[in-house]
Amino acid sequence: MQNSFYEEKVSQIQKSFKIDEKYERWKNSTLADWNKKTGYREKNYTNSSDFKIKELYTRGDLPENLDEVLGMPGEYPYTRGVYPNMYRGKLWTMRMFSGFGTPEDTNKRLKYLISNGETGLSIAFDMPTLYGYDCDNPRAEGEVGKCGVNVSSLADMERIFDGIDLSKISTSMTINAPAAILTAMYFVLAQKKGVNLDRISGTVQADILKEYIAQKEWMYPPEAHIRLIRDMLVYSTENVPKWNYISVSGYHIREAGSSAVQELAFTLADGFYYIDTGIDAGLDVDKFAPRMSFFFNSSINFFEEIAKFRAARRIWATVLKEKYGAKNPRSMQLKFHTQTSGYTLTWQQPLNNIVRTTIEAMAAVLGGTQSLHTNSYDEAWALPTDEAVKVALRTQQIIAEESGIADVIDPLGGSYYVERLTSEMEEAVYKYLDEIEKMGGILNAVKKGYIQKEIAETSYRKQLRIENMDDIVVGVNKYVEEDEKPINILKIDEIAEKNQVKRLKELKRNRNNEMVSRSLDKLRDAMQDENVNLMPYIMDCVRNYATIEEISNVGREIFGEWKEPKIY
Template sequence: MENFWDLKIKEIKGSFKEDKNYEEWKKTILEPWNKKTGYKDKSRTNSSSMPVKELYTRGDLPDNIDSILGNPGEYPFTRGVYPNMYRGRNWTMRMFSGFGTPDDTNKRLKYLIENGETGLSIAFDMPTLYGFDCDNKRAEGEVGKCGVNVSSLHDMERIFDGIDLSKVSTSMTINAPAAILTAMYFVLAEEKGIPLEKIAGTVQADILKEYIAQKEWMYPPEAHLRLIRDMLTYSTEHVPKWNYISVSGYHIREAGSSAVQELAFTLADGFYYIEMGMNAGLNVDDFAPRMSFFFNSSINFFEEIAKFRAARRIWATVLKEKYHAKNPRSMELKFHTQTSGYTLTWQQPLNNIVRTTIEAMAAVLGGTQSLHTNSYDEAWALPTDNAVKVALRTQQIIAEETGIADVIDPLGGSYYLERLTCEMEIEAYKYFSEIEKMGGILDAVKSGYIQKEIADTSYKKQLKIENEDDIIVGVNRYVDKDEKPINTLKITDIAENGQINSLKNIKSKRDESKVAESLEKLKNAMEDESVNLMPYIMDCVRNYCTLEEISNIGRDIFGEWKEPKIY
């Protein structure tokens, strides 16, 4: 019996007809020309190994093109989730920030706000991402190196010192300990006298992609998914402007996936979270509007634009037809985009400015709601102030000087783009069907299927680069023999020592009896599956329990997890 996904594939494929005019042109015009000029054409594919023809025509459009396109702001949202898109308001320029101590990051955030940034985005260091305090032996040498260090509520207070949380939207890229960092942000708002219903932002919290790609987890999948469920239900009831999860394809792409794999695996994760909320007793329209997504924008220009448009159409279609959402807002796929990290090269780093510009334009033409542009020096280290400013100015030039934002979905109707969008839909539905046959995305992850698909793609990509089938300017062609290092941002041990001393100071001042009491209550709550853990975590945070102390309660109860072997 055909499943939902197979029926959608059949539906899309059935909308295409043979283009006799194209075949006639190819036979009577193109082939004689190639023969006359001696040109020997070779087949070409994009990053998803999809064949790319030399010409696309009206015949490449599906018969139902008008209905699957729709208009901006209406189902199926192919052309954008808002009726006026950037004519009404530009995308949020949300530069990824965070390094060293909380005080260092506070200065960088204020610098970006002064230079026109319209949304804050916080990166955390490796100890924080794994739920360890700065004084843990496993944190040695890593404190503040790839993001800001947070070991307690005091660090969060320092990050946002002098910043009005009611006037900014904050995104936090944190997953395994997402519930703890979210609790810190909520408690910080309370300290500042800001009602929770007035704070806005997003926490990534997408633990499935951690097992798939980024490999930063604390507990087995089921335990983390419970925490996401608790954030989902708590935020739905108490923090209506907070996006409790940002389903992330970015790291899936950085791990080596193709554009189609990023599209398929990200949306499959999103569908799982939808089912999780419904299984928790929530109506899909009560929580789906607060889900957001996070995509990568890579260098294959049209493929990326098609990916974004296909994502919107798939999400709207599945939410309506499979999960029976009624509210159009539930069907609107809203997403943040970051330009590609894996396309940045340490060779000839100024070339990265061009790459980032192309990728940013693809994101905007694809209809993103917010955008981070990578800095040209990030293949070397965390970005300097000057590099960050160039990256931000890249967005501002696109918004203010190019005219791209003047027209809603300016590439809509392009023969090539529309056909590519449909082809990406088909390939994504094929993955959804395969995942369902395996028992769902969680089983597909636990078996290693998703991870192996990405690893195989990454390996094939690397072979193409080494064989010069794929050209990387400055790497395997147009190489400079005398490459010189550039000036980079350096995080010294001063940051680590400062954080350790700060943590000691906080521990010396807190009420240890309240710490023990709140941790014991959290332990008891974790042992009862029916209890929402967010109030208990927030109570621990108020009493200045540390990140690691809270995380360790879960480690004791839930245990650890090792990923499967895929080869």
């Protein structure tokens, strides 16, 4: 029986390594004698992906085809970076995740960050917005503006970006279930500001598969959301050439408790599904793949994260070229944003989080990220204060300007340890991709609960390791301090919710409600025809100031709802 594509890749990686006789001699003589003399008992060293970590890495840990799998920066398979001169030519984009309270609060924070050197905007939205509900919905009570900015209509987007030139800065929006609506708002906002759509740049997350896997914020069954992604993909490809219509996100998969290899495998599986979606829509892979981007977590195991990022580029390039037949180099270049880990932040001794974030940010840079968000030290407590977010931004700037890390392209390339980890990560990911393919693809794997169960079991094992002191978390299970002093945190005034509700009522009174109803009716009709692209209809609703809930409810009416499978 012939091996599958992914099985063949696993076989090729395994055959590329040979036993290092010098290492085996040293281990069984010099090291063994020393351990016997000193009474040292070897521990079981592993990383989050359960890779066994050797005590020493040597030339034997480099694959025999090293030059082939490494390539050169800016050349296939892009292991060493997607651009020839990397940060020597241009530093990574520095984005601080921003958004809280009212649109005016967020506008003020965005301008504060721009004045302090931020080079790209990143917008977080509150829970009502993420689920497609208006601020006056009973389900929104107490949540308006709490974990991000509240957006109920185009009027709120106008306030967020007041005084900000959309043609001169890129914007990333972390929104998934109602991604098509928020994207439409941004497009219409640009048009109202007199900026042509071919001049705006940015990214919308939109990755709904990871919502079913990890974050659990959806509105409709998977197929309906996939259709909306398809429509954004097609519309953006044809009308908004600088817009990344989807950021395939591993960040939330990792935050849900996955290992590094699971984060990478499941994220790439999602990405390949979206490639299939574009091809099924009749697009040539080289026409739309270049505008796909990725979003990864950078956690605390320094070398594991660097290897993950390098393996990500190599796998994406290989599969796009060999399986999908891509010919455009830009289709094979995996470009990604990184955010330092949220789950490694602790509420105990929160200033320690500055050190954790610095380590994670350095791993992202050494791994070749295109943009980076550094978490603030107080985020285990609340949304960050101005002081904390400035420290987080300064962390990136110090790495960029003072450390020397950005001076050299892929400075860890050729490292015995990093290259072996990169190959092990690649092999383990291919094994997962093969398993998923045999289950009928990532959507079937999600519907069966396979992905969710894999993550849950990994998370459970990690927690046991912390409780058993196998994994040390400083300030949590070791070096604990009693009677810690509280820190100052950002508190969202309840007046924010009242103001938003008041404005929404005024909007509904003053808009042309006949035009709103007419545009919603047209959207309803369009949703019932699978072959119609919904983006122009959603943009028409937005332009008439239909609210996010009014638009979302049309979809709820047509598509219905979805409940995830039981996994235990």
